[in-house]
Every structure is written in C-alpha cells, then in structure tokens.
Amino acid sequence: MSAPGLTPVQAARAAERRDRWRSPILYLRLAVVLAWALLPAVGPSFQLLDLALKIALFATLAASYDVVIGYTGIVSFGHAMFFGFGAYAVALAVGRLGAPTYGHLVLGFLAGIAVSGVVAIVVGAFSLRIKAIFFAMITLAFAEFALILAVQWGALTGGEDGLSPKLPGVFAAGAPGAFGLSGRLVTYYTLLAICLGLFLLMSRFVHSPLGRTLQAIRDNELRAEALGYRTFAFQLMATSFGSVVATVLGGGYAMWVRYVNPESTLGIPIMLDVLLMVIIGGIGTLHGGVVGAAILLSARTLLPNLRGLGGSLFAGSEILQRLSERWLLYFGILFVLVVFFFPRGVLGTLREAAARRRGPAARGT
Amino acid sequence: MADVLELEGVHTDIGQHHILQGVSLRVRPDAVTVLLGRNGAGKTTTMRTVMGVLPPSRGVVRFEGRPIHGLPPHAIARLGIGYVPEGQGIFATLTVEENLRVAMRAENAESRERMRRVLALFPDLERFRPARAGTLSGGQKQMLAIGRALVNPTRLLLIDEPSKGLAPIVVEHLVGALEAMKRETTVVLVEQNFAMASRLGDDCYVMDDGRTVYSGSMSALAADRDLKQRYLGV
Amino acid sequence: MKRATPLLVGAALLLLLPLLGIEPRAWLTLTVAGLAMGMLIFLVAAGLTLIFGLMDVLNFAHGALFSWGAYAGFTVAVAINARWGWAASPSVWANAGLLLLAVAAAVAVAFALGVVLERVIVRPVYGQHLFQILITLGATIVLEELIRVAWGPNDQVMPVPATFQGSWDVADVVVLRFPAIAIALGLLVYGGMQWLLTRTRVGLIVRAGVENNEMVQVMGHDIHRYFTGVFAAGSGLAGLGGLMWGMFSQSIRPSMGGEQLIFAFIVVIIGGLGSVTGSLVGALLVGLAYNYVAYLVPKAAIGVTMGIMVLVLLVRPTGLYGAGK
Numbered sequence: 025m026s027a028p029g030l031t032p033v034q035a036a037r038a039a040e041r042r043d044r045w046r047s048p049i050l051y052l053r054l055a056v057v058l059a060w061a062l063l064p065a066v067g068p069s070f071q072l073l074d075l076a077l078k079i080a081l082f083a084t085l086a087a088s089y090d091v092v093i094g095y096t097g098i099v100s101f102g103h104a105m106f107f108g109f110g111a112y113a114v115a116l117a118v119g120r121l122g123a124p125t126y127g128h129l130v131l132g133f134l135a136g137i138a139v140s141g142v143v144a145i146v147v148g149a150f151s152l153r154i155k156a157i158f159f160a161m162i163t164l165a166f167a168e169f170a171l172i173l174a175v176q177w178g179a180l181t182g183g184e185d186g187l188s189p190k191l192p193g194v195f196a197a198g199a200p201g202a203f204g205l206s207g208r209l210v211t212y213y214t215l216l217a218i219c220l221g222l223f224l225l226m227s228r229f230v231h232s233p234l235g236r237t238l239q240a241i242r243d244n245e246l247r248a249e250a251l252g253y254r255t256f257a258f259q260l261m262a263t264s265f266g267s268v269v270a271t272v273l274g275g276g277y278a279m280w281v282r283y284v285n286p287e288s289t290l291g292i293p294i295m296l297d298v299l300l301m302v303i304i305g306g307i308g309t310l311h312g313g314v315v316g317a318a319i320l321l322s323a324r325t326l327l328p329n330l331r332g333l334g335g336s337l338f339a340g341s342e343i344l345q346r347l348s349e350r351w352l353l354y355f356g357i358l359f360v361l362v363v364f365f366f367p368r369g370v371l372g373t374l375r376e377a378a379a380r381r382r383g384p385a386a387r388g389t
Numbered sequence: 390m391a392d393v394l395e396l397e398g399v400h401t402d403i404g405q406h407h408i409l410q411g412v413s414l415r416v417r418p419d420a421v422t423v424l425l426g427r428n429g430a431g432k433t434t435t436m437r438t439v440m441g442v443l444p445p446s447r448g449v450v451r452f453e454g455r456p457i458h459g460l461p462p463h464a465i466a467r468l469g470i471g472y473v474p475e476g477q478g479i480f481a482t483l484t485v486e487e488n489l490r491v492a493m494r495a496e497n498a499e500s501r502e503r504m505r506r507v508l509a510l511f512p513d514l515e516r517f518r519p520a521r522a523g524t525l526s527g528g529q530k531q532m533l534a535i536g537r538a539l540v541n542p543t544r545l546l547l548i549d550e551p552s553k554g555l556a557p558i559v560v561e562h563l564v565g566a567l568e569a570m571k572r573e574t575t576v577v578l579v580e581q582n583f584a585m586a587s588r589l590g591d592d593c594y595v596m597d598d599g600r601t602v603y604s605g606s607m608s609a610l611a612a613d614r615d616l617k618q619r620y621l622g623v
Numbered sequence: 624m625k626r627a628t629p630l631l632v633g634a635a636l637l638l639l640l641p642l643l644g645i646e647p648r649a650w651l652t653l654t655v656a657g658l659a660m661g662m663l664i665f666l667v668a669a670g671l672t673l674i675f676g677l678m679d680v681l682n683f684a685h686g687a688l689f690s691w692g693a694y695a696g697f698t699v700a701v702a703i704n705a706r707w708g709w710a711a712s713p714s715v716w717a718n719a720g721l722l723l724l725a726v727a728a729a730v731a732v733a734f735a736l737g738v739v740l741e742r743v744i745v746r747p748v749y750g751q752h753l754f755q756i757l758i759t760l761g762a763t764i765v766l767e768e769l770i771r772v773a774w775g776p777n778d779q780v781m782p783v784p785a786t787f788q789g790s791w792d793v794a795d796v797v798v799l800r801f802p803a804i805a806i807a808l809g810l811l812v813y814g815g816m817q818w819l820l821t822r823t824r825v826g827l828i829v830r831a832g833v834e835n836n837e838m839v840q841v842m843g844h845d846i847h848r849y850f851t852g853v854f855a856a857g858s859g860l861a862g863l864g865g866l867m868w869g870m871f872s873q874s875i876r877p878s879m880g881g882e883q884l885i886f887a888f889i890v891v892i893i894g895g896l897g898s899v900t901g902s903l904v905g906a907l908l909v910g911l912a913y914n915y916v917a918y919l920v921p922k923a924a925i926g927v928t929m930g931i932m933v934l935v936l937l938v939r940p941t942g943l944y945g946a947g948k
Contacts (some may be wrong), residue, residue: 093753157681165888245689303757463845466840491828577832
C-alpha cells in the first residue's frame with residue numbers, strides 16, 4: 025500500500041510538534057521548573073522549601089484528579105483515599121519491616137500501587153454502571169470508611185497517632201560529595217523529579233488518542249458508545265490511572281513529611297483541598313493544578329500570620345475577632361464566587377480569553 | 390382566519406448541535422396539520438421548541454398572534470396548548486386517575502367534568518382507573534396520554550408520534566379517537582406512519598435536516614409519488 | 624404490596640436474629656436506641672431523597688442546615704431556660720413548651736436558609752451536577768464557619784428538658800425516654816409526609832415531578848415553585864433532625880451536620896432516590912444494625928452500614944424503593 029503523503033491528522037500533529045518549540049507557554053513552564061530546582065540554592069528557609077515541595081506534590085495530585093474529573097468527567101470523592109493508601113503503604117513498608125532500606129521503599133510504593141489499582145478497579149466496576157450522583161456518593165462513603173478503618177485498625181496503622189517512618193540511605197543521611205546535599209535535599213530533588221515525571225506522563229496520556237477518546241466520552245457518552253467505543257473500559261482505565269498517580273504522590277508525601285496519620289492523608293480535608301485546587305486552577309486544564317495548589321497552599325501558610333493581626337485589632341469584640349480569624353469562611357465565599365463567575369478557573373478563563381482573541385477560526389469544536 | 394400557530398425562521402440548538410436550521414410553518418385553526426420527515430429531521434425538536442422546553446436561538450414562535458418564544462413551558466401550557474410527547478410521558482407510579490388529575494391545570498368542577506368525558510371516550514381508562522399507569526398496555530398508555538391533554542380546554546394540541554410501537558389494530562382505534570377530536574380543536578401531529586397521517590391530515594409540512602422543505606395539502610402530497618419518495622422514502 | 628412480603632421477612636430476621644446473641648432486656652434497649660437513631664437519620668434523609676428525586680440536585684449543604692437547626696434550637700432553649708428555667712422544671716408542660724419552641728426555631732431557621740440557598744445558590748446551576756456539588760460544598764463551608772463565628776468553635780451542651788431525660792421502667796425493662804420520643808416524632812413526620820404526598824394536590828404534583836419533572840411543567844405547573852418548596856421543607860426537616868440529634872447526644876458542635884450527612888447519603892442510596900418510605904426503611908435498617916453490631920463487635924459497627932449499602936446495591940442498583948431513574 026503506497027502512502028502518497030501524510031494524512032491530515034498526521035500533518036496536523038507534525039505541525040503541532042514543530043510549533044511547540046516556538047510557543048511562549050513552553051518557556052514559561054521551563055522557567056517554573058527551573059525556579060523549583062534552584063530554590064534550595066536561593067532560599068535558605070526550610071519553611072519556603074517545604075511550601076515549594078508541597079505545592080509540587082499537590083499540584084501533581086490536583087492534576088491527577090483533573091484527569092478523572094476534568095478530562096473523563098467522572099465526579100469521584102475517593103481520590104484522597106488513594107493518596108492515603110500510598111502514604112500508608114510507604115510509611116508501613118519503611119517503618120514496620122525492620123531497618124529501612126531502599127528495597128523497603130520501593131516495596132512500599134509498589135504495594136500502594138497494587139492496593140490502589142485493585143480498589144480502583146473494584147469500586148469502578150461496581151459503581152461506574154450506576155448513575156453519576158450515586159457514584160459520587162458511593163465514593164464519598166468509601167472514603168469515609170477508609171478513614172474510619174485507619175483510625176480503628178490501630179495495630180496496623182497506628183490509629184489516630186499515625187506513623188512516623190524514617191527514610192533509608194541517601195534520603196536520611198544525605199549525599200556528600202560535589203554538592204554536599206543533605207538528606208532533605210536529596211528527598212526534595214527526587215520527589216521533584218517524580219512529580220515532573222508524573223506530570224509529563226499525565227500530559228501525554230491526556231493528549232494521546234486514548235485521552236482524546238476520553239474527552240469525547242465526557243462530552244457525549246451516548247455518541248461515543250454509538251461510535252463503538254466501550255466507554256466503560258475507558259472510564260475504568262482513566263480512573264485507575266488517576267488513582268495510581270495519586271498513590272505514588274501519597275508515598276512521596278510520606279517521604280517528605282515523615283508523618284502519616286488519618287486526618288492528614290485520608291480525610292475529607294485533603295479531598296476538599298484537591299477539589300478546591302482543581303476548581304480554582306481550572307477544570308480540564310491539567311496545569312491548572314499548579315496555579316490552584318500555589319494559591320491555596322501559599323494562602324494557608326501566610327494567612328495565619330494575619331490572624332495575630334486580627335486578634336490585636338479587634339481585641340474588644342469577640343465576634344469581630346472570630347470573623348477575622350476564620351479565613352476558611354472567606355475561602356468558602358471565594359470558592360462559591362469562583363464557581364459562579366469563573367467556572368473555568370484561572371487557567372481556563374485565561375485560555376478562553378486567549379482563544380477568543382485569536383478569533384473564531386482558531387477555536388476548535 | 391388567523392393562524393393558530395406560526396413559526397418563522399426558527400433555529401434551535403441542543404448543546405453544540407444546531408438542530409433546527411430554519412423552520413417556518415403556519416397552522417390553520419380547526420384543521421389537522423401534519424409534520425412529516427425522516428428520523429432525526431427535527432420534528433420532535435420543533436414541538437419542544439414550541440412548548441418552551443427548548444429555547445430558540447433565532448426566529449419567532451407565535452400563538453394566536455402573540456409571541457411565545459422565551460416563555461417557560463408552564464406559561465405556554467396555560468395559554469391553552471396541550472402536549473402529548475413522544476413516549477407518552479406517563480407517570481408510571483401514579484394511578485390512571487392521578488395521571489389525569491395531575492394534568493389538570495386546576496382541579497375544579499369543569500376539569501372533573503372533562504375527565505368524566507375522557508373516561509367515557511376511552512372505556513379502558515375507566516376500567517383501569519385505580520390501577521397504576523405503569524401496568525397499562527402500550528395502546529392504553531397512549532389513550533391516557535391523549536386523555537390527559539383533553540382534561541383542559543385546549544386550543545392547540547401537539548401530538549408527537551402517537552402510533553409509535555403500537556399494533557395496527559390499536560392504531561385503528563387511535564385514529565378513530567383522533568378523528569373524533571379533530572372537530573373540536575386544532576391539532577399538530579408528528580407522525581411517521583404515512584397511512585395514518587394521510588387519513589387524519591389536512592395540511593402538511595415535510596422537514597429534513599432541521600428545515601421545512603415542503604408545505605402543502607395532505608391530499609396533494611399523498612397523490613405525488615415522487616415527492617413522497619424524495620422526502621419520506623415511501 | 625408484593626414488595627411487602629420479602630421486606631417483612633427481612634425485618635423479622637433483622638429484629639429476631641440478634642436475640643440469639645443478646646439477652647432480651649439488652650435487646651429491647653438496643654432496639655429502641657436503634658429505632659431512635661434510625662428515626663433521626665430518617666429526618667435528614669427524607670428531605671434529601673425528595674430533593675434528589677424531584678430536582679436531581681446533589682445537596683451537600685443539607686448537613687449545614689442540620690447544624691444550623693441544632694444551633695437555632697439551642698439558642699432558644701438556652702434563652703428560655705435561663706429566663707424561666709423550663710428545662711430544669713419538673714412540670715411536663717414547661718418541658719414540652721421548651722421543646723416545642725426549640726423545634727419551631729430549628730425548623731423555621733432551617734426552612735428560611737433553605738429558601739435562600741435554593742434561590743441564590745442552587746437555581747443558577749440547575750442541571751449541572753458537578754457545579755451543584757461544588758457550590759453546595761462551598762455553601763456548607765461558609766455556613767459552618769458562620770456557626771463558628773457566631774457561637775464559637777467549641778462543643779456546647781444542649782439543655783434537655785427534665786421529663787425527657789432518663790428512662791421509664793416498663794415491666795422491668797429500661798426504656799430510655801428521649802429515644803422513645805424521637806421514635807414517636809419520626810412516625811409522626813413520616814405519617815405527615817405520606818399524607819401530604821398522597822392526599823393533597825401539591826403532593827400529587829411532587830410525586831409526578833419526581834418521576835418526570837419536564838412533563839409536569841408542560842402540564843402547566845410552575846415547577847420552580849415546587850422546587851423551592853421541597854428544598855425548603857427538606858431543609859426544615861434537616862433542622863428538626865439536628866435539634867433532636869443535639870438533644871439526643873446532649874451536645875452540639877459546628878461539624879455535626881457533616882458527620883451525619885454521610886449516614887443520610889448511605890440511607891438515601893439504600894432506600895432509593897425519591898422514596899420517602901425507602902428512606903424510612905433504610906434509616907431504621909441502618910440504625911438497628913449499627914446498634915446491634917456496636918454492642919456485639921464495637922469496631923465493626925461503621926463497616927456494617929457500608930456493608931448494607933453494598934449488599935443492597937448488588938441486589939437492587941436503584942435502591943430498595945428506587946424509581947429506577
């Protein structure tokens with residue numbers, strides 16, 4: 025069979041690949057990555073480093089949630105649960121099997137991925153056939169259940185007090201040598217590399233033919249089915265993928281924070297955080313997670329400093345004092361406003377504005 | 390005599406899909422106007438646009454001279470337009486009587502009198518009055534659906550594919566019922582069953598790809614084999 | 624009526640099996656406690672299921688209304704008790720008066736909040752499930768934080784009228800008073816709702832709307848008024864549930880709504896969307912199972928509710944009384 029030239033799709037993709045190197049967005053992204061990589065050299069404060077890595081971890085987590093909710097269109101409240109699985113798996117493997125080694129670390133990650141994969145497939149197979157609202161509620165119920173299980177099963181999980189794993193080898197002791205990196209910094213760069221890798225993986229996934237099929241399913245499930253795609257299989261694959269990514273990130277979180285307990289890794293607060301990040305950053309944009317994570321986590325670290333201010337300003341009235349303390353209240357209001365007026369989030373609105381400027385011809389379907 | 394219903398250049402979108410791309414039609418009073426066309430031509434969408442379930446993106450819909458596009462469905466219904474949708478829309482968990490009562494715009498003596506008349510017109514419904522509507526046969530459900538529309542004083546009746554899925558003998562009964570009704574009210578009928586359409590219809594419009602492509606009298610269309618072949622594939 | 628037989632058999636099994644492992648007197652106490660807990664959950668679930676069934680709205684703010692009802696009732700109860708001492712008083716009339724006024728406050732406040740929520744927050748995102756979830760979640764956060772601002776973040780002790788505390792001694796069996804009252808109240812509410820739904824025109828239209836709200840509109844009924852009404856009524860019920868729960872556990876805290884909401888969701892799933900009877904059956908099931916299991920194997924109690932939900936979904940994916948939507 026002779027091919028006279030490239031098909032329209034192949035031609036379009038080749039053009040895309042060429043243009044990619046000229047796009048300013050690419051350089052923006054490279055700059056961000058560079059900033060994160062050079063941070064330890066520039067900023068000595070541990071608080072800043074901690075914030076930066078948490079932003080990286082949660083940005084990737086938010087992106088993985090975006091794959092499920094934004095690209096595949098499935099509302100699930102179980103995502104934090106998979107994050108927790110990863111955190112606990114690593115913490116247990118490294119903490120409970122004797123002196124920590126690299127092998128244990130790897131085992132922890134693999135075990136976490138295995139458990140998450142199985143649970144994701146079971147929950148998915150069971151629930152994806154049901155109406156969307158049901159699925160959302162069922163995942164919520166399962167997540168609550170996982171939390172309670174973690175608290176009750178103290179023998180394994182350390183109950184409410186949690187686990188405090190110690191890391192093996194280089195991650196604890198550091199890597200002396202040319203750069204003289206402390207254990208902390210080794211962990212920092214390893215996790216940063218993992219986040220970057222996962223992000224790229226997700227980006228490829230979303231832009232692959234598989235990813236595009238998922239978007240088609242999200243936009244019009246009936247039509248996709250009519251076209252012959254087994255929507256159920258695709259949706260299952262996407263949710264499992266997102267869950268596994270979340271698991272890996274959970275393990276990374278355990279490595280960095282070195283303290284794992286039910287509230288901080290499995291609970292509704294994490295789920296809400298991730299949801300907020302995706303919404304504020306922009307659903308369906310993948311990179312919106314970075315914006316969302318940066319905003320939310322920075323606010324959370326900086327705002328407590330303002331609390332003291334409120335205390336001294338409104339020393340007379342208790343209600344006013346409380347009003348200035350409860351920053352979550354303002355976040356809730358902000359959240360509602362964002363959903364109302366900027367449902368596409370920061371990145372989504374920007375992208376839409378850019379597309380409108382380029383003109384109707386540039387807008388695809 | 391003024392037209393009961395008038396559509397002019399109506400466009401309707403469902404999501405990103407531009408379904409209606411210019412529908413224009415006029416419905417004469419006290420006549421049966423039939424809307425014909427292949428599957429997916431946009432007939433049901435047209436009905437739903439008239440009822441206000443879907444807002445038109447362009448164009449005008451007028452009922453007895455006044456524009457009704459943009460009004461919510463319940464306001465349009467209260468102007469005196471009855472709607473029997475495709476698939477009947479029967480409330481399966483309610484009884485036959487409850488179905489009729491819900492359909493009443495107001496439950497008063499006049500509506501109850503009309504309900505009595507509907508039950509007289511469709512003896513099957515009288516028999517199954519206290520039964521759950523979900524247990525009725527296909528034909529009975531269709532009777533109930535039409536009966537519901539008649540419980541109110543109706544100046545315009547929109548009926549969407551009443552014969553769908555019904556056995557021929559039931560369709561016969563249905564045609565009889567509709568013939569009895571057509572003398573009292575103006576009817577717009579969407580129907581794929583051409584035989585039935587030609588027996589009941591006075592005027593007709595043919596739709597294709599979201600547009601009205603032919604209008605004329607029913608008898609003229611029935612006689613023209615080329616037209617029928619081109620637009621309806623019969 | 625066909626569904627009644629397997630259900631009665633199942634109910635009999637559920638009630639009688641535990642007798643094998645629990646001695647009769649403890650069983651009776653547990654059963655009363657279980658039914659009471661079930662009734663309180665029913666109050667929350669009933670509104671939730673109708674809101675789902677009629678409006679197709681996932682209302683996460685329901686828990687916040689539960690909390691607000693509790694706090695509103697609490698404020699009234701504390702104020703009345705401080706002024707006239709009706710809670711501590713031995714007079715049944717004073718006690719009943721306090722309870723009624725607290726109930727009225729709880730229902731009224733929750734109802735009003737419900738109206739505001741429906742019109743301002745829910746109506747604009749009608750039809751878009753994801754945004755409904757998000758916006759009601761946001762509203763919950765705001766409402767819960769406002770409680771913390773107005774009343775402080777700590778637990779508060781709820782004054783319970785003297786006559787309703789303690790227990791009755793019926794033939795050597797200890798029957799706790801407040802749970803018994805909760806059960807009576809629950810039955811009253813259920814009876815009232817059934818009457819409203821089956822014997823009034825409004826109820827008829829709501830039942831039709833739960834099945835197909837587009838059809839109801841096309842028949843000339845302004846469905847949005849019914850939406851607001853059902854949402855507000857459901858909110859009022861949640862508020863009532865919150866107050867009763869506050870008295871049941873004798874303390875209230877800002878997060879109480881969120882904690883109970885998950886139970887309510889599970890019950891709605893078990894019972895089926897849109898069915899009040901389903902919520903009742905599901906709630907009683909959950910309440911009883913929880914109490915029996917908590918007595919026998921404390922740690923497994925929470926797992927049991929999940930287990931029941933999973934079991935029901937495997938057998939009937941739309942819930943026990945689901946309309947198959």
